[in-house]
Amino acid sequence: MCGTKQAAINGHSSSSSHSCIEAKENGVTKKLPSDSVINLDHGDPKMFESYWRRMGDNCAVVITGWQSLSYFSDITSLCWFLEPELAEEVRRLHRLVGNAVTEDRHIVVGTGSTQLFQAALYALSSPDADEPMSVVSAAPYYSSYPTLTEFLRSRLYRWAGDAHGFDGDKPYIELVTSPNNPDGFTRKTVINRRGGKVVYDLAYYWPQYTPITIQADHDLMLFTVSKSTGHAGSRIGWALVKDKEVAKKMTKFIELNTIGVSKDSQVRAAKLLRAVSDSCKQLGSQGSVNFFDNFRRLMINRWECLRNVIRGNDLFTLPEYPKEFCNFAGEFTEAHPAFAWLKFKEEIKDSESFLRAHKILTRSGKHFGVNKTYVRISMLDREENFEILLERLSKISAKQQENGPSLRAS
Numbered sequence: 564m565c566g567t568k569q570a571a572i573n574g575h576s577s578s579s580s581h582s583c584i585e586a587k588e589n590g591v592t593k594k595l596p597s598d599s600v601i602n603l604d605h606g607d608p609k610m611f612e613s614y615w616r617r618m619g620d621n622c623a624v625v626i627t628g629w630q631s632l633s634y635f636s637d638i639t640s641l642c643w644f645l646e647p648e649l650a651e652e653v654r655r656l657h658r659l660v661g662n663a664v665t666e667d668r669h670i671v672v673g674t675g676s677t678q679l680f681q682a683a684l685y686a687l688s689s690p691d692a693d694e695p696m697s698v699v700s701a702a703p704y705y706s707s708y709p710t711l712t713e714f715l716r717s718r719l720y721r722w723a724g725d726a727h728g729f730d731g732d733k734p735y736i737e738l739v740t741s742p743n744n745p746d747g748f749t750r751k752t753v754i755n756r757r758g759g760k761v762v763y764d765l766a767y768y769w770p771q772y773t774p775i776t777i778q779a780d781h782d783l784m785l786f787t788v789s790k791s792t793g794h795a796g797s798r799i800g801w802a803l804v805k806d807k808e809v810a811k812k813m814t815k816f817i818e819l820n821t822i823g824v825s826k827d828s829q830v831r832a833a834k835l836l837r838a839v840s841d842s843c844k845q846l847g848s849q850g851s852v853n854f855f856d857n858f859r860r861l862m863i864n865r866w867e868c869l870r871n872v873i874r875g876n877d878l879f880t881l882p883e884y885p886k887e888f889c890n891f892a893g894e895f896t897e898a899h900p901a902f903a904w905l906k907f908k909e910e911i912k913d914s915e916s917f918l919r920a921h922k923i924l925t926r927s928g929k930h931f932g933v934n935k936t937y938v939r940i941s942m943l944d945r946e947e948n949f950e951i952l953l954e955r956l957s958k959i960s961a962k963q964q965e966n967g968p969s970l971r972a973s
């Protein structure tokens with residue numbers, strides 16, 4: 564069963580004016596018109612809301628008027644604006660999940676991993692070089708990399724596109740997102756040249772999305788609460804950095820950019836990470852459910868539903884993921900990524916526009932360095948929107964089977 568208790572679809576036709584979705588928002592049941600546009604363009608992690616709502620006040624943070632006044636958190640630490648309790652919870656959670664080595668690593672906190680990404684480019688490029696350093700990533704790559712890299716037209720670095728096409732012998736920075744946004748596959752470097760610098764963006768390397776097969780041990784790794792606990796609005800990310808000088812330069816970038824990172828957000832993030840770790844150890848409040856088991860099950864269920872809906876149609880396809888042993892779950896499992904990377908058959912030249920005509924907003928493959936037959940769809944929205952997505956894709960699919968390939972949006 565793909566429906567949930569949280570959202571119930573009444574009526575069967577999206578064109579019916581009486582058709583509606585009952586959805587709970589902030590505990591209040593609202594009726595949404597089922598023909599409303601659903602925005603699955605961003606990876607906004609609203610799916611996590613219901614879990615945290617169930618945790619109630621256990622994860623509330625009270626910050627009184629006299630707290631968080633100073634700019635400084637720990638002047639003995641290389642990253643002087645990092646709250647010690649956040650550092651402790653970051654190390655604890657990585658140890659528990661087994662997804663990254665934290666021993667002998669410097670932690671640098673950032674306003675989201677987006678700020679850390681920019682700090683990493685600054686730290687890895689050479690100020691004295693004759694020309695800007697090339698920044699590359701294998702397509703399909705995360706759509707923000709080109710825009711973030713080019714935004715300030717820096718003399719330190721420049722966007723050089725798909726890593727597969729990089730053939731210069733000049734210094735470069737390769738961005739490796741694993742599992743990858745948008746397609747969910749595990750990734751490695753593609754250039755592998757001596758002296759090449761690499762940033763590993765491991766935003767999705769958590770058990771709800773992918774099997775945890777190794778403890779990542781790279782020189783520079785980025786993580787974020789946006790995709791791990793679902794608190795994108797708190798804007799907290801962290802970097803695990805092997806080299807002290809690189810960590811110092813990243814810290815300097817953040818000092819000059821925002822003079823540190825909100826202490827209030829760090830304290831909140833620490834509390835949330837602690838709650839996640841406690842839930843894994845069943846130490847939490849009574850009835851607290853293992854966070855990762857809960858979201859692994861939810862993602863498995865969503866992917867099963869999505870695959871059922873598209874089964875039997877030849878209009879679009881989804882990637883298939885290999886089964887691998889997940890050290891965290893203790894079983895063989897496949898990936899259940901945060902995004903569905905849908906490929907339409909060639910006659911749908913612009914699949915983003917095609918889905919928009921069906922009131923589903925997605926992000927076109929062109930933003931990820933590939934063609935427009937691909938679209939990325941967020942799998943992290945609230946249950947009611949996910950239900951509408953299934954309903955609409957299933958209608959498109961049924962119509963295609965009825966009408967054949969010349970399907971047009973109604």
Ligand SMILES: Cc1ncc(COP(=O)(O)O)c(C=O)c1O
Binds near residue numbers: 674675705744787800
């Ligand atoms: C691969 C990847 N890295 C980084 C980010 C941004 O993370 P943050 O919200 O921590 O800035 C995202 C957000 O979608 C992402 O997909």
